[in-house]
Amino acid sequence: MSGTRALPDTLRGWAERETGPVKSIRDASHPRENSRVWELVRADGCRYYLKISPNARMYQRETFALRHAAPALGAGRAPQLRASSAEHLSLLTTAVPGRPVKSLALSAAEEYEAHRQAGLLLARLHAAGDLTGHWRTEAQGALRAAAHGAERHLREAGDRLTPAERTLVGRLAAELCMIGPLPLGFIHGDAWPRNLIWSGHSAWLDFERSRFAPVAQEFVQLACEVWADRPQLRAACFSGYGRELTSEESHALMCLAGLDAVSALVWGESHNDPLVAARGRRTLDRLMAGVFA
Incomplete structure (x- = not known):
């Protein structure tokens, strides 16, 4: 449920190698058991989202979409993929305003x-x-x-x-x-x-x-x-x-x-x-x- 999960240290370290040090982390999961999403905020206010996919198929689909299709929507119209980890089924994306x-x-x-x-x-x-x-x-x-x-x-x-x-x-x-x-x-x-x-x-x-x-x-x-x-x-x-x-x-x-x-x-x-x-x-x-x- 939202607000109850801590981001594992291994994934925080993985994300910060891409984003640099983060100031705050907020559980942004949807209220369902298989939703695991965190908002990461740097000291300068730049925001990212780290998501653990529910399963390998969804990880593959979202990774493919963010690499090969979503960029066609235009700047700011979809998240940008900054890093992905097949080992952890994790994706690190930019935040979209709104x-x-x-x-x-x-x-x-x-x-x-x-x-x-x-x-x-x-x-x-x-x-x-x-x-x-x-x-x-x-x-x-x-x-x-x-x-x-x-x-x-x-x-x-x-x-x-x-x-x-x-x-x-x-x-x-x-x-x-x-x-x-x-x-x-x-x-x-x-x-x-x-x-x-x-x-x-x-x-x-x-x-x-x-x-x-x-x-x-x-x-x-x-x-x-x-x-x-x-x-x-x-x-x-x-x-x-x-x-x-x-x-x-x-x-x-x-x-x-x-x-x-x-x-x-x-x-x-x-x-x-x-x-x-x-x-x-x-x-x-x-x-x-x-x-x-």
Whole structure:
């Protein structure tokens, strides 16, 4: 939990070889067991973040993103990687000015602009990286892989779902496998207001779920978490993005939302996170009512 973990001395020494002596260290972890992040501040006020990735795959994804894709967002629009340690699954990055949009009380105009710039940055990110070889193969198979995970999610959901809801999610998974080729790109993978930073300019943090995939997958959390009540923020995001989703992308997004809903419902209840569970339940209710957009 935030505020309870001390930075190991070995990692402090590793970080200070890059940053120089630090004056203060603050636990900046999210309130979950596998989040381990510290803010390091030098005497001159320069700030860095040291993060221990939850696992090797997330470490590899975030390291790759910060080296090869995130720089395309522009100066101050994503952290810069200063050092990484595969031995400790640790990354040392610069700090990005601002605070998460989720924690700010923005005016309607500021919030619209933050989401417009968020879309602009996602467009840059999606065009970054070298989408060749096994990266392209993995991206092309991402929808089918997601669909194949539906059976496990449905099994874990148990009696949390009605028979009609099970039938709906199963149908959406089957339809996902039949969707034709979609635009591919390098996605952030966890794009929602907790990871969107605002300082008068937008920036994205936390690239541990980034990967090459159909770009429609980028918008699942926004569609399920934000856009249901705030259609103006959807308009803002796609205004910055430079285009609307195609009809096939929109259908894929709806199918993916169904899978995400079951996953969120199971995860939220099993991890005592009522907000995540509520997101899943609400998305299922919208899909059942035919009002998901």
